[in-house]
Amino acid sequence: TRPSDPDRNLRIYQAQLDAGKELEPRQQFYYGRELYYHHRWEDALETFERFLEDGRGWVENSIDACCHCAYCHKELGHDQAALTALFRTFVYDRPRAETCCDIGLWFFQKEEYRQATYWYALALTCARDDRRGGFVSPDCYGYLPCLQLCVCYSRLGEQTRAAAFNELAAAYKPDSPAVLRNREWFRSLASA
Template identity: 35%
Template sequence: MITISLCMIVKNEEARLPVCLKSVADLADEIVIVDTGSTDRTKEVAAEFGAKVYEFAWREDFAAARNFSFSLATCEYILWMDADDVFTEPNRAKLLRLKQELSSDIDAVLMNYVLHEEEQTGAPLAFTRRNRLVKRSRNYRWIGIVHEYLDVADGKQLLTDIAVTHRGTGSHSGRNLKIIEHHLASGGVLQGRLRFHFACELADAGRYEEAVPHFAEFLLDPKANRDDLILACARLADCYGFLGRERQKLETLLRSLQFHTPSSEICCAIGNCMEDRQEWAMAIYWYGQAIQNANVGSWTAIVHSASRTWLPHSRLCLCYAQLGHLRQAYEHNREALRYLPEDPGLLENEKKLKLALETASTS
């Protein structure tokens, strides 16, 4: 069985930290909490869970704080979390099994990171994957003042179905934007992923005109990774949409096809553009591709469950109805209902389409 150091950086998390630690403390052999300037009871709460608590003078750099936390770990593997993350009961069991069975030649373990979940069932609505558990002896480092990531490119990685669920509320966009702008004001430069994240933060702040050239510049970066390039196309297309530049929106979505087989998310976005143009046959093609490509993606791409389940069927229902193909519309609505059996809009569609088909068969 491996040993695990849980390493976290926190600030003013007295309310959320207990929920996080209750979900994982008994599975960690060591808890390292690095406080970056709390003014509440965060440090006392951490100590109540047996954590080793350290202070770190915040310097507008998340990677620096996380690297400091990693430097304090003493166990074989390091697990990292944020205070608004939890392991649900099924995933606690999976983590325990991993701890008992993990092969010593594994350097990094990827786990799902659930970004949004369905309120009633807890089913993931959007998720990605992160290198969540890493071998301490490899001395992996965090990179990036915001949206930091672990560089484990040279290690042996294991993909698992274990999930960490994000239960935070609100957006950190304003905070991250301030950090990047402070970096620039202090003489720092935009390069690589930092330019991409700056563009995303500008877009999240509604500063679409400012975001556009930064996305465009990032898309010319020969060192950018594929997932970032595809996401940059999607985010740039969104900016063009908000700016009313529909032709450039579609062109940018199509540009993403040069990087990889289009994911369901990209296919649905292109299908939506075709709907806006009332090009129903083309919309049908792209929504059909969304269904066909439901398993397309990489280990770290962001997955929106709707685009891979009910959404393309729902849109195909509308498109076929526009062309007068009521049988196909009815069948796709039924497929959408398999995923959302109590959705009032889909149930109403079923009634209307069934009536229309019955009327057509007797006329």
């Protein structure tokens, strides 16, 4: 949970830096996250890049730092750099479903649905491992990629395939408002 004073951690790190103290890799990583949470995109990006260049960070933190570099680049309007930062996660370990979903979203937002389907389908093959200690987004390991594959295939004109992925998403979250809306939409197409 976040502390009641949202600036507390940022002030602590800033005071350490102002006092000339060098942050340990893990502290540097969390300092970058604090900068990100405070919408200081350029400062966060610089901190994450230093953390990654140092090369002493834990694998899970390094993967997360790459993702946060991507989010910062996106906020700064650096679309291509955002995608490159996501691909950089593969240097550290096999693809994570979260990263595959982020890459899928990058292509989806560009309306490049075929490329997006590749990354969402790849997300479905990634094994979730809560023991590795990294940040896990459970929806990326089933529900979200299925739902996004439904939308992508629908936009590609493949309604039968799209409906099948909507039902796969329903297996993860049967009462999802998105799944229920999609079902209605596919019913309306069938009756038209």
